[in-house]
Amino acid sequence: MALRSKAAKRPATSTEPxxxxxxxxxxxxxxxxxxxxxxxxxxxxxxxxxxxxDLYKDATQTVFGDGPRRARVMxxxxxPGDAEDKAGHPFVGASGKLLDRAMDAAGIDRDDAYVTNxxxxxxxxxxxxxxxxxxxTPNRGEVRACFPWLGAEIARVQPEIIVCLGxxxxxxxxxxxxxxxxxxxxxxxxxxxxxxxxxxxxSAVLRAPRPDRERQERAFIADxxxxxxxxxKENRKRPMRARGKLLSWSATEAPSPTSSAQTRSSRG
Numbered sequence: 001m002a003l004r005s006k007a008a009k010r011p012a013t014s015t016e017p018x019x020x021x022x023x024x025x026x027x028x029x030x031x032x033x034x035x036x037x038x039x040x041x042x043x044x045x046x047x048x049x050x051x052x053x054d055l056y057k058d059a060t061q062t063v064f065g066d067g068p069r070r071a072r073v074m075x076x077x078x079x080p081g082d083a084e085d086k087a088g089h090p091f092v093g094a095s096g097k098l099l100d101r102a103m104d105a106a107g108i109d110r111d112d113a114y115v116t117n118x119x120x121x122x123x124x125x126x127x128x129x130x131x132x133x134x135x136x137t138p139n140r141g142e143v144r145a146c147f148p149w150l151g152a153e154i155a156r157v158q159p160e161i162i163v164c165l166g167x168x169x170x171x172x173x174x175x176x177x178x179x180x181x182x183x184x185x186x187x188x189x190x191x192x193x194x195x196x197x198x199x200x201x202x203s204a205v206l207r208a209p210r211p212d213r214e215r216q217e218r219a220f221i222a223d224x225x226x227x228x229x230x231x232x233k234e235n236r237k238r239p240m241r242a243r244g245k246l247l248s249w250s251a252t253e254a255p256s257p258t259s260s261a262q263t264r265s266s267r268g
Contacts, residue, residue, distance in 0.1 A: 028052070030120075031148040040069050040156045043149070047120055053145035055121035055138070060085045065116025065153050072231055074114040074159035074193070075099070076150065077201060078168035082133050085122035090115050095202035098217070099165075102202070106224035108231070114157050118172040119146045135203075143172050154192050160234050162193045163227055166201030174198070185223050187230070195230055199223040 026032040030052035035042055044064040050056060063080035066089055075091075083093030091099050103110050119142060124133040138146075150172065154162070164170040167180050173192055180198045188196040200220060208216045 029145040029148060034148055034152055038152070040153070043152050043156065047149055050120065050146075050149070052148075053121075053142050055119065055123050055142055055146075058124065059121035061088050062120050063088055063090055063117065063122070064120060064149070065114055066090055067114030067116075067157070068112065069157060071112060071114035071157055071159055072234070073108065073112070073161045073163060073227065074116065074154065074157055075163045075165055076169040076173070077115070077117045077165040079117050079119035079135075079138055080122045081135055081203075082122065082124070085124075085133075090117055091202075094206055098202040098205060098220075102217070102221045102224050105221045106228045108224060108228050114153070114159065116150065116153055118143055118150055118169045120149055121146075138168065140176070143168060147172060159193050161195045161197065161227060161230055162190075163224070164196065164198040166204065169201075170198040185226060194234075197223070197227055197230070 030047075030050050033046055033050045033052060035046050038046060047062045047064045050062060056062070059080075063084050065074075067074075077091065077095075080090060081093050081095065084090055084096070090096070099115075100110055103113065119138045122133075123136045123138050123142070125136050126132070127134050162173065164173060164180070170178050170180050170183075173190065173196065174188065178198070180200065184199055185197060188198070190196045200216075200223075202220065205213065205216045205220050
């Protein structure tokens, strides 16, 4: 009876914050948990209490972005993995080690970059033996619900270049029709940053068959080398650019690929 009583109480408790937000006219997404005019450190603190979707229930903790407040380049991945979920920091597992090697080879200092994910909680399922947590790709609803955190991070950091690592990050920022396969390494002009470049996620390189893995890693390093060259060409004095949409945006999902037609229609 005690176990049944505890189980009965859990759903009501876990959904209570979102129910309160909706009852108060909120969005039912991460936007309901973002403090107005918050600094990057305040955003990170607020994200730890986010209940904008159900992924927090099975995650150890929120994994917010890391890096300097005025980083010139921002790397955006999909979601934290098992190692990141336990450590509370993005890109500290095997994918993170590969990203570090690639950045070093390309001449990008990790300490000068901001690294984050489109989704801040680890989505997983147990393997067949019930011993390991296996990554599961977040669905579009989960990405939309979490997007306000990424939008807020971009607004505060204002990077010159955003590097999307994988399809989830690229589609979150460029719309559902964007193809990393077709647009890999192609410079995009966007509302989010003056320059956006999409490439594969480091985990895709690690999953490649061993005979092909070295070639895939060289191609990944080549993509980041191009980013380093773009950074070198950028004037270190940041151009003044309108950020009103990012600073005030609080919708439940990312802007559609048809918004801001001047920039988004030229993606190809």
